[in-house]
Amino acid sequence: MFKKIKTYINSLLQMFKNKMQNDELKKFTLQSFPFWISSIVAGLLAVFYSKLFHWVEQLHETINFERAWWIFIVAPLSFFIAWWLVHKFSPTASGSGIPQLIASIQFSGQKNGSSNILKLLNVKVIIVKIVSSITLLLGGGAIGREGPTIQISGAIFNTIYRFVPDFWPKINQRLMLISGGAAGLAAAFNTPLGGIVFAIEELGKTHLNAMRTHLFTAVIIAGLTSQLFLGSYLYIGTPDLPEMKGLAIVHVILTAIFSSFFGYLFSSILLKIIRWKKILKYTKQKAAWAILMGLLFATLVFFTGNDSTGSGKTVMVNLLFNENATTQWHTFPSRFFASIITYVSGGAGGIFAPSLSIGATLGDSIVNLLNIPEFKNLIIITSMIAFMTGVTHAPFTSFILVLEMTNRHTSVFSMMLAALIAISVAKILNKKSFYEQLVEDYLNSPLFTPKKEKNKLVK
Template sequence: MPEATEKQPSPEEQPSFYQRVLSVIDQRIVRSLYSARVRRTVLQSLPFWIASLLTGIVAVAYERVFVWAEETSFTWLRAQPLLAFVLTPLAFLLAWLLCRQLAPAARGSGIPQVMAAIELSTPVNYRKTGWLLGMRVAVVKVLSSVVLLLGGGVIGREGPTIQVSAAIFRAINRLQPVGWPQLSRQIALITGGAAGLAAAFNTPLGGIVFVVEELTQTHITHFRTAVFTAVIIAGLTAQGLLGPYLYLGYPSVVMSGGMVWLGVGTVAVVCGMAGALFAKSLLWLNGYRKQFRTLGAQAGWVAACGLLLGGLAYWIGADSVGTGKPIINRLLFQNNYHTPWYLAAVRWVGMALSYSSGAAGGIFATSLSVGSIMGDGIARLIRIPNTDHNLIVLVSMVSFLTGVVRSPFTAAILVLEMTDRHSVIFQLLLGGMLAQGAASLVDPESFYEHLKAGFLSEALARQPKAAAAAASKS
């Protein structure tokens, strides 16, 4: 049987010479466009990858130093409690002076500064973002917060990590040579904020949600690839150095129904309003502090804040200072452990004194600790079963943080990722939403929005050196 032969196209079906030429030209154009597009995308992304890697390394180093500083403060406080009346005021003064003399924008949390810089990231005002996110600011931020913590300050490192990360992304973005294809400067700062939070807490989803909910109103389609990539690289770098850790481990969480729903609703409303009241108290203290104009008066205020916190540290002990993470761990992992009824108020005051000193330090972790203590107290007050205790504590953490920062989804996702308790995601989200509504009754705006306005005014009021020199000559 003869083999089948392949059917040859007829002369009429064969492409003409001109069609073959045009086909080759089209293919070359497509390949050229494709390769140019890929090359441009890679060149645009490369600086972000480098900045994300650096963010992960810096976040881990900062975490290690922060843990050392907190443990050191516990050590000297337990060994010589009377030192609190000397070391705490001295640490407050030194941490405040570092910010005041070297980088005023390094004071406080760092998130309002990033928000203000994002708003200033236009061609007209971009240079002024250096006052908020320069590398000097980042270095002073770390030094000031570590000094404050060594002296017993009630602060966290998460907000500062976000500001430091945004400063790294801004620096890398500025170092790109002329002609290098760049993403927008605003996207660089937004991405830096997301990478910082993801690396600080090991919460990649929290970093993404935080950007969408808190840092910007820009539609996510404009920066999703940059943010997702930065979060992955920064998070993987942190995990590679620290291991696949959870910030708060794997607490046992049970949802037995019935009475526990009353607990969820109660702690959400109470802690949400408490968080908003705490934010209002910080704003009031910031406003009151501004009446001290001279250096001596300002130093006196800072020393008084340190002395008061030293007194609390002396009388209450190590639970009144530091980030509060050990307290949360004991509540979640030690059976039948309960905090004293007054500890929430003590840490509230400690947070306010530390923040109003004018030094660097965040309020994310410390807010979570106050929320957990309040949740523990409310659970006992309304007789929530011990099996549901951890759920109430987690919801209270979400709710108090929501009351302060007004980002319910961010708070819920952060606590979810810190504990890997996906089974109670709806309870955490419900707590955040109820807390948001309750907090809005106290103040319709978030703490960070209030502070952002102040940092914007300060940044806009500062003249670039060249403009100031020209103005002085004229």
């Protein structure tokens, strides 16, 4: 079936190619065509995933609000099913998805690289990623859809790359994957600049000049496709932010240091548990672990409330736009540990949005501790950027994302300062980010490389 479809598509593409006359225009158009198609498909799937994610998140809130004790049934069951889907059908669909895409980019150009990439980015991964994360969310899981959207988008770009026939002008697979990741983030958050910066800072680590046209095109098309259905929106909104002067500067600096440390702590705990889990060799042990995490999560939510569930977007918006909104003493630690418990359960789900929401609750806790309500929104925004930077070691991506989410260009310098201080603290605490360390685990995995060659891929 797959071969018949590919043969039919190849014949159409051959006809399309033969009809073009101008050689330069032909080469540019033919090289760009796979990027255009991939971006449209990625944008459409991002819209579907976003709407489904939002609906399921609201459904869980309704269930948990009406019958709080149901969490003890729904959470363990959802956590187990989410893990089982990944374990049974696509083990590389677990977790965020960003490390898988970065590993795929590093595999590109290597011997057996395409086969290794296919294990990380394929149609099965797309399906399992969506179904597993939605199942986890139904149980209240503290996850985001942004990391999964990035892997899904990368898988779409890789799948279409594999359909490109031999007679087609050569297309760089690495560039396709980088563009896929950027398009995915841009469509997920409605942050085109964030997608481009993420591609340069986290995915490509190369000169923009080498990939600018196709990268920009992918981000624009995926973003516009998403906006066509979701409209032009801000992920968070436009909160009021005070000017950064006098004592505000001191508070921003201290908050950035403090929040970056907790971002480092968050990622360190995650990494230690993920690596410790490798001692669970048998399926029954892994299943029991997923159920145990579901019960632990249910207990946490039962005593702390719905602020510990889902992506945390509602928490962020409430804190930034409701002057009277404030966190309880337990809100920050409960969101912090709820995200850890959910992630290590073994299902699919991201930590981008949860990191921002944890940062927001930490920022509000700092405001309450220091009794500085006049700087509330500034401290919350600072903490969001710094916490995320502490996890990802991607300061530019962190502050650009928050800048585009809030449209507060007048506060760009305070955001940049927060990111700069946060990355300085993060680098002192650990030279490698959470994603970098997970990527090394993938590159050295027996699933991809023979044991005798394990250490050759990581320099």
